[in-house]
Amino acid sequence: MRIGQLARRSGVSVRALRYYEEQRLLESARTPGGQRDYPEEALERVQLIQDLFAAGLSSRTVVELLPCVSTGVATPAMLEQLIVERDRIAARIQDLTRAAAKLGLVIENVTVATVATAAQD
Amino acid sequence: MRIGQLARRSGVSVRALRYYEEQRLLESARTPGGQRDYPEEALERVQLIQDLFAAGLSSRTVVELLPCVSTGVATPAMLEQLIVERDRIAARIQDLTRAAAKLGLVIENVTVATVATAAQD
DNA sequence: GTAGAACCTGACGTTGACGTGAGGTGCAAG
DNA sequence: CTTGCACCTCACGTCAACGTCAGGTTCTAC
Numbered sequence: 303m304r305i306g307q308l309a310r311r312s313g314v315s316v317r318a319l320r321y322y323e324e325q326r327l328l329e330s331a332r333t334p335g336g337q338r339d340y341p342e343e344a345l346e347r348v349q350l351i352q353d354l355f356a357a358g359l360s361s362r363t364v365v366e367l368l369p370c371v372s373t374g375v376a377t378p379a380m381l382e383q384l385i386v387e388r389d390r391i392a393a394r395i396q397d398l399t400r401a402a403a404k405l406g407l408v409i410e411n412v413t414v415a416t417v418a419t420a421a422q423d
Numbered sequence: 424m425r426i427g428q429l430a431r432r433s434g435v436s437v438r439a440l441r442y443y444e445e446q447r448l449l450e451s452a453r454t455p456g457g458q459r460d461y462p463e464e465a466l467e468r469v470q471l472i473q474d475l476f477a478a479g480l481s482s483r484t485v486v487e488l489l490p491c492v493s494t495g496v497a498t499p500a501m502l503e504q505l506i507v508e509r510d511r512i513a514a515r516i517q518d519l520t521r522a523a524a525k526l527g528l529v530i531e532n533v534t535v536a537t538v539a540t541a542a543q544d
Numbered sequence: 545g546t547a548g549a550a551c552c553t554g555a556c557g558t559t560g561a562c563g564t565g566a567g568g569t570g571c572a573a574g
Numbered sequence: 575c576t577t578g579c580a581c582c583t584c585a586c587g588t589c590a591a592c593g594t595c596a597g598g599t600t601c602t603a604c
Contacts, residue, residue: 306550316551321592335600337551357522360590376533384533388526391519398516401478405509412497412505427580437581442562456570458581481560545604552599558592569582574575 303340305330312348319348325361327351327368347372357391424461426451433469440469446482448472448489468493478512 309316322328323338328347330338350371354364367383370376376384430437443449444459449468451459471492475485488504491497497505 304551315592317592317594320552325591333600335551336553337600353522353525355591356518357526358519370533371529374529374533375536377536381530381533381535384526384530388523388530391523391526395516395519395523397477398479398512398519401474402509402512402516404474405478405505405512408492408495409502409505409509412491412495412502414502415496415498425581436562438562438564441582446561454570456581457583458570476561547604548602550599550601552597554596555594556596557594559590561588563588564586566584566586567582570580572579574577 303342303344305338305340308340308344308348312345312352314348314352322348322351322361326365327361357387358394359387363387424463424465426459426461429461429465429469433466433473435469435473443469443472443482447486448482478508479515480508484508 303311305316305319309319312319319328319338323330328344328351330340330344333339347368350368351364354367354371355361359367363383367380367387370380370384424432426437426440430440433440440449440459444451449465449472451461451465454460468489471489472485475488475492476482480488484504488501488508491501491505
């Protein structure tokens with residue numbers, strides 16, 4: 303599969319895929335002409351990368367953790383890092399939950415100004 | 424209260440406080456000599472700003488929502504925006520929860536390589 | 545064999561929330 | 575009055591995950 307197709311199928315941009323390779327998150331074979339050629343598994347991998355990015359991990363962290371996430375084998379240090387990241391995410395969830403609750407309270411209690419709103423511009 | 428004390432008490436940097444003012448998130452009176460002079464309520468306000476930032480809102484969004492969050496009075500548009508942001512946060516929590524679960528699964532199932540780890544450097 | 549889509553490698557631009565000097569001023573203490 | 579710390583205003587630097595443009599090459603279809 304070439305880069306354009308992988309981009310369409312995974313929903314990320316061509317530029318992003320090249321960036322992933324630059325960051326050593328994603329490998330590619332090359333055709334004799336020098337164009338990238340991806341195996342089917344690349345699709346899963348890109349989705350995994352996206353998930354980890356969405357979780358707020360940096361590319362540096364992702365490149366460290368990808369091997370054990372995809373192979374299921376980790377060094378003690380990698381396991382520790384996994385736990386650290388999971389806990390970081392959990393803490394972040396706490397923050398967001400508090401913030402959402404706060405906004406929820408505001409939403410429930412605000413007085414909506416329906417009068418004297420005409421000349422606001 | 425001057426800027427240094429507010430910074431220490433709120434835990435944000437002096438630079439950040441000036442940035443908040445630049446973004447119209449935070450006002451300050453000035454001494455005859457031109458130095459910023461904050462009232463006690465500024466502390467709460469800074470903490471509120473931090474909470475909203477931590478929730479992933481941009482300064483532009485915060486400046487739009489701060490009035491109604493602190494006064495309890497909103498226009499219909501502001502209320503809508505509040506709901507949009509709360510839902511965005513909720514969606515983000517979903518993402519993070521999935522990611523944390525994924526990492527949790529990996530953590531439970533990885534084989535920790537305790538052998539042949541000696542010559543890794 | 546040729547048009548043109550898709551690809552390639554640099555390399556600079558973007559965005560947000562500040563960090564970090566540079567160069568000058570305010571103010572409390574001795 | 576002068577030391578010196580806290581403060582002031584520019585104004586450029588940072589970092590991550592790409593966007594975007596330039597200038598050239600490969601591949602596919604006719």
